[in-house]
Amino acid sequence: MHLLSYLVKRLLYLVPVLLGVTLLVFVISHAIPGDPARMMAGQKASREAVENLRRSMGLDRPLPEQYGRYLWGLFQGDLGVSIRNQRPVLDDIKDFFPATLELTLASMVLCLGVGLPLGILSAVYRNRPLDHVSRVFSVCGVSMPVFWLGLMLLLLFYRNLQWLPGSGRLDVTLAPPVHVTGLYLVDTLLEGDGRKFLNALSHIVLPAFCLSYVYLAIVTRIVRSSMIAVMEQDFVVTARANGIAESVVVLKHCLKNSLIPTVTIAGLSMGELLGGAILTETIFGWPGMGKYVVDSVNFLDFPAIMGFTLVASLGYVMINLVVDLVYAFLNPQIGY
Amino acid sequence: MASWQRFKREHQWRIRELLFTLCLMRRNPSAVAGLAIIAVMAAMALLAPWLAPCDPVRISLSERLSPPSSAHLFGTDELGRDILSRIMHGARISLRIGVMVVSIAGGLGTFLGAVSGYFGGRLDNFIMRCMDVVLSFPPLVLAMALAAALGPGLNNAVMAVAFVMIPKFARLVRGEALAVRQKPFISAARVSGAGDLWIVFHHVVPNCISSVIVLATLVLGDTILVASSLSFIGLGAQPPSPEWGAMISVGRKFLMDQWWYATFPGLFILTTVIGFNIFGDALRDILDPRIRR
Amino acid sequence: MSEPLLSIENLSVRFFTYQGVVRALEGVSLHVEPGEVLGLVGETGCGKSVLARCVLRLVQDPPGRITGGRILFKGEDLLKASRKRLRQVRGNDISMIFQEPMTSLDPVFTVGNQMAEVVRLHQRVDRRTAAKICAGMLEQVRMPDPFAVLRKYPHELSGGMRQRVMIAMELSCNPALLVADEPTTALDVTVQAQVLAILDELTRKRGASVLFITHDLGVVAQLCNRATVMYAGRIVETAPVERLFDSPAHPYTKGLLEAVPTLEEDREELAAIPGMVPGLVEPPGGCRFHPRCGRVMPACSRRVPELFRVRPDHFVACHLYGAEA
Numbered sequence: 001m002h003l004l005s006y007l008v009k010r011l012l013y014l015v016p017v018l019l020g021v022t023l024l025v026f027v028i029s030h031a032i033p034g035d036p037a038r039m040m041a042g043q044k045a046s047r048e049a050v051e052n053l054r055r056s057m058g059l060d061r062p063l064p065e066q067y068g069r070y071l072w073g074l075f076q077g078d079l080g081v082s083i084r085n086q087r088p089v090l091d092d093i094k095d096f097f098p099a100t101l102e103l104t105l106a107s108m109v110l111c112l113g114v115g116l117p118l119g120i121l122s123a124v125y126r127n128r129p130l131d132h133v134s135r136v137f138s139v140c141g142v143s144m145p146v147f148w149l150g151l152m153l154l155l156l157f158y159r160n161l162q163w164l165p166g167s168g169r170l171d172v173t174l175a176p177p178v179h180v181t182g183l184y185l186v187d188t189l190l191e192g193d194g195r196k197f198l199n200a201l202s203h204i205v206l207p208a209f210c211l212s213y214v215y216l217a218i219v220t221r222i223v224r225s226s227m228i229a230v231m232e233q234d235f236v237v238t239a240r241a242n243g244i245a246e247s248v249v250v251l252k253h254c255l256k257n258s259l260i261p262t263v264t265i266a267g268l269s270m271g272e273l274l275g276g277a278i279l280t281e282t283i284f285g286w287p288g289m290g291k292y293v294v295d296s297v298n299f300l301d302f303p304a305i306m307g308f309t310l311v312a313s314l315g316y317v318m319i320n321l322v323v324d325l326v327y328a329f330l331n332p333q334i335g336y
Numbered sequence: 337m338a339s340w341q342r343f344k345r346e347h348q349w350r351i352r353e354l355l356f357t358l359c360l361m362r363r364n365p366s367a368v369a370g371l372a373i374i375a376v377m378a379a380m381a382l383l384a385p386w387l388a389p390c391d392p393v394r395i396s397l398s399e400r401l402s403p404p405s406s407a408h409l410f411g412t413d414e415l416g417r418d419i420l421s422r423i424m425h426g427a428r429i430s431l432r433i434g435v436m437v438v439s440i441a442g443g444l445g446t447f448l449g450a451v452s453g454y455f456g457g458r459l460d461n462f463i464m465r466c467m468d469v470v471l472s473f474p475p476l477v478l479a480m481a482l483a484a485a486l487g488p489g490l491n492n493a494v495m496a497v498a499f500v501m502i503p504k505f506a507r508l509v510r511g512e513a514l515a516v517r518q519k520p521f522i523s524a525a526r527v528s529g530a531g532d533l534w535i536v537f538h539h540v541v542p543n544c545i546s547s548v549i550v551l552a553t554l555v556l557g558d559t560i561l562v563a564s565s566l567s568f569i570g571l572g573a574q575p576p577s578p579e580w581g582a583m584i585s586v587g588r589k590f591l592m593d594q595w596w597y598a599t600f601p602g603l604f605i606l607t608t609v610i611g612f613n614i615f616g617d618a619l620r621d622i623l624d625p626r627i628r629r
Numbered sequence: 630m631s632e633p634l635l636s637i638e639n640l641s642v643r644f645f646t647y648q649g650v651v652r653a654l655e656g657v658s659l660h661v662e663p664g665e666v667l668g669l670v671g672e673t674g675c676g677k678s679v680l681a682r683c684v685l686r687l688v689q690d691p692p693g694r695i696t697g698g699r700i701l702f703k704g705e706d707l708l709k710a711s712r713k714r715l716r717q718v719r720g721n722d723i724s725m726i727f728q729e730p731m732t733s734l735d736p737v738f739t740v741g742n743q744m745a746e747v748v749r750l751h752q753r754v755d756r757r758t759a760a761k762i763c764a765g766m767l768e769q770v771r772m773p774d775p776f777a778v779l780r781k782y783p784h785e786l787s788g789g790m791r792q793r794v795m796i797a798m799e800l801s802c803n804p805a806l807l808v809a810d811e812p813t814t815a816l817d818v819t820v821q822a823q824v825l826a827i828l829d830e831l832t833r834k835r836g837a838s839v840l841f842i843t844h845d846l847g848v849v850a851q852l853c854n855r856a857t858v859m860y861a862g863r864i865v866e867t868a869p870v871e872r873l874f875d876s877p878a879h880p881y882t883k884g885l886l887e888a889v890p891t892l893e894e895d896r897e898e899l900a901a902i903p904g905m906v907p908g909l910v911e912p913p914g915g916c917r918f919h920p921r922c923g924r925v926m927p928a929c930s931r932r933v934p935e936l937f938r939v940r941p942d943h944f945v946a947c948h949l950y951g952a953e954a
Contacts, residue, residue, distance in 0.1 A: 016465060017465070017468050017469060017472055020465065020466070020468070020469030020472075021469055021472050021473070023469075024469055024470070024473075025481070028481055028482060028485045029485065139610055139613055139614060139617075140606070140610065142613060143557060143561070143606055143609035143610040143612075143613050144606060144609075145561055145564055145565065145581075145584075145602055145605045145606060145609075146565070147565060147568050147581075147584065147602075148584055148598070148601075148602030148605060148606070151584070151588060151591055151598050151599075151602070152599065152602070154591065155591065155592075155595055155599075159591075159592050233732060234727060234729055234732040234733045235732060235733055235734055235735040235736070237687060237727070237733075238727060238733045238734065238735075238795075239735070239746075240687060240719070241685055241687055241719055241720065241724070241725045241727075242719055242720030242724075242746075242747045242750070242798070242799075243715075243716040243717065243718070243719035243720040243721055243747070243750060243751065244716075244720075244746065244747075244750060245716060253735050253738075256737050256738075257735065257736070257737055260737075270474075274474040274477065275474040275475055275476030275477055275565075276476070278476060278477070278480070278569070279476075279565060279568065279569075282569070283588075293480070294569050294570075297480065297484055297569055297570055297571060298569075298570050300484070302484070302485075305480070305481060305484050306481065308477075309473065309477055309478070309480075309481040312473070312474055312477045313472050313473045313474075313477070313478075316472060316473065316474050317472050320472075330737065331737065332736070332737060332782045332784070333736065333782070333784050
């Protein structure tokens with residue numbers, strides 16, 4: 001029950017934050033130096049088109065009124081119209097969202113699947129060779145320019161070794177699977193097409209690894225340091241003194257206790273994933289929201305950039321909310 | 337000379353602490369390694385105009401896109417310019433961005449955090465909500481939106497990245513300010529008539545200095561990553577600027593056949609940021625009051 | 630004379646740290662008889678906690694290492710036991726209670742979960758039976774509403790209650806020996822009395838021996854049959870409790886007893902032992918107490934005193950009672 005009341009409290013707290021987010025995006029897009037109308041219309045639009053747009057968007061009205069109109073538009077799902085292709089930005093984003101979701105999920109699986117065990121082993125075998133290797137790996141991870149890593153991976157695996165494809169979600173010769181979830185890995189399995197599944201898998205390996213590398217390093221580091229901190233606690237000595245096997249001590253007592261700070265930091269670091277997706281998708285030609293927004297930047301497609309920013313922030317806020325709930329679930333001392 | 341003696345006496349505790357810190361630094365291999373990397377990059381940046389083997393803007397179309405050789409250690413780009421020299425000049429840009437961002441974000445963030453933590457109440461609430469809003473965006477996304485709105489260019493990128501980094505400092509200093517606020521010497525200062533803002537600057541901030549320095553080091557590394565990412569996307573530094581991210585952006589076009597173009601600038605980004613991260617982590621351990629005893 | 634339950638022979642422990650090698654225990658020998666309560670007294674830093682942890686081999690290998698001696702439990706040398714055998718002994722034949730009840734229990738699992746974990750490990754019963762055994766134990770430590778307590782998390786209980794949970798947990802498998810490392814030091818005085826009473830009652834009922842570590846002489850007088858005094862990593866005196874209090878032999882013991890203010894005497898100043906406890910990286914040569922001793926002799930700085938026998942059951946490590954006297 002305490003979990004439910006905590007959830008309600010958090011949701012209530014969310015409202016001012018979300019309002020603040022929309023306000024910030026509004027300020028950036030409407031109140032920055034330069035002519036917002038021209039920004040929205042594009043550099044190539046005619047003078048008349050710009051004036052028309054200024055009027056129709058109400059950009060000649062006082063700022064608070066503009067914000068009100070903006071919020072109202074948001075509620076109706078109006079994120080503006082892309083300059084590049086004259087489609088509503090929301091539709092564009094809906095189209096590209098599944099690809100990004102698939103990449104992000106694959107990266108998370110990789111992260112947790114490798115990061116968690118690596119961090120635990122690092123803590124248990126502290127200061128031995130394994131620990132040193134993983135610490136070097138971690139430092140490289142948090143210092144790594146994601147876009148450069150992607151290029152190096154391409155050089156190695158695509159150009160030199162020719163093991164893996166270099167771009168896209170599927171070979172160009174293959175047709176995409178029937179759209180059920182939008183996640184190719186799932187849809188190809190649902191279709192029963194094993195070959196296509198393997199093909200999609202081969203396409204996702206490099207981008208997922210590239211995207212997850214930074215995040216993996218963060219997770220490993222935080223798991224290691226919280227495990228070490230937990231392993232020095234008194235209750236660990238109590239458990240050992242009672243005859244409990246070391247593996248149980250580590251995997252039951254230490255792990256659950258260290259998951260708490262781990263989940264927090266790992267969850268908050270998801271921002272790195274969302275940011276890194278922008279770069280990774282660009283490098284690997286992955287047709288997701290990240291590539292979309294980079295293309296928009298090159299085109300100075302302002303509505304698209306702002307629409308993406310808003311959606312990305314929304315996603316990030318939601319992720320943080322989930323992280324807080326998981327934290328409250330794991331830690332019995334919260335919510336009392 | 338009497339004033340120098342007085343200075344030494346007044347600050348003798350601080351001087352001793354500083355010397356102790358330096359001694360600990362010397363004995364810590366990570367600190368030494370990190371500092372060495374930073375020193376090399378800084379030297380390269382400062383002395384680039386004299387140290388660079390070639391003129392970074394000298395175009396030599398006959399040598400375009402040549403692989404690493406004795407004449408051009410890292411090869412040449414599509415206009416025949418020496419990549420090593422350009423990288424060295426790029427270091428100037430990266431470090432300049434880093435220092436500017438950390439100064440702006442560190443200064444503003446520290447001030448906001450100190451004021452927020454010390455005064456508490458509604459001011460604290462308001463400032464922290466604002467920080468929460470900024471922190472609700474994935475950092476690169478927000479920097480990108482800001483940079484796009486302000487327009488491409490290095491100075492705009494600096495402002496964008498600084499804005500994104502402010503909450504990190506604000507949060508840290510606020511936490512420390514909250515702790516310091518309870519201490520007796522603060523009440524003593526207030527009782528003796530010191531104004532609140534004076535207390536903030538003279539007592540609260542100096543007590544947070546060591547954590548701020550550690551954070552500043554780590555943020556510097558982060559800034560270089562974000563800034564080069566922005567340049568890579570097309571915001572931030574514009575070609576023909578030898579900024580590392582911008583070079584990689586161009587080098588990407590030639591990746592398959594001229595691997596050196598995109599590889600070396602990235603290697604330098606990686607190394608520099610590693611240097612800052614290792615040093616920052618070591619510094620955190622050194623300045624940790626529990627370990628110092 | 631029956632064989633002692635626990636016999637520590639010549640135990641030496643060193644800690645390898647950045648500052649140097651700390652000689653925490655040097656040639657320590659003591660024994661605990663079946664059914665007796667042995668008090669281990671000493672100031673902070675004298676090594677009594679280290680000694681307690683050595684019994685169950687809980688000292689972490691870096692940085693600490695047992696460099697010599699034997700620990701015989703029912704004739705078996707625990708220092709040579711396999712890991713598996715050690716796990717069988719821990720919590721089952723020998724149990725340990727620690728000083729800090731606030732941090733000795735895992736905060737993310739219920740009390741019942743942690744108690745049952747121990748019971749199921751050593752007694753191999755199913756969950757229901759384990760819960761019943763745990764509730765039964767909680768009743769014995771006078772916990773109100775035992776089944777409800779089993780469902781609580783540690784942070785929902787007070788310090789005294791947590792320590793009682795610890796006692797219940799550690800006695801649940803009926804160990805022959807209980808090692809109690811300052812179990813009441815962190816508690817309020819009134820709660821202290823309660824917990825000590827429970828400890829006394831339960832161990833006596835089960836005929837368990839207790840190795841009771843403390844720096845509080847009052848508790849020793851109340852609870853223990855025999856007492857051993859430690860100073861700077863060595864045993865200095867051991868005797869039945871009444872003897873120790875009536876006629877302490879070692880100058881250090883005398884100093885300790887004198888330092889306790891009483892209501893009966895009229896005194897102007899508190900009597901303290903001059904000097905400070907030595908660091909253990911480079912402890913004083915010979916008898917480690919000699920720099921502070923009021924009756925120091927030339928031999929004290931040259932040779933380590935053995936445990937000389939003053940009475941059949943009273944031993945002192947002091948040259949005053951040795952061949953030199």
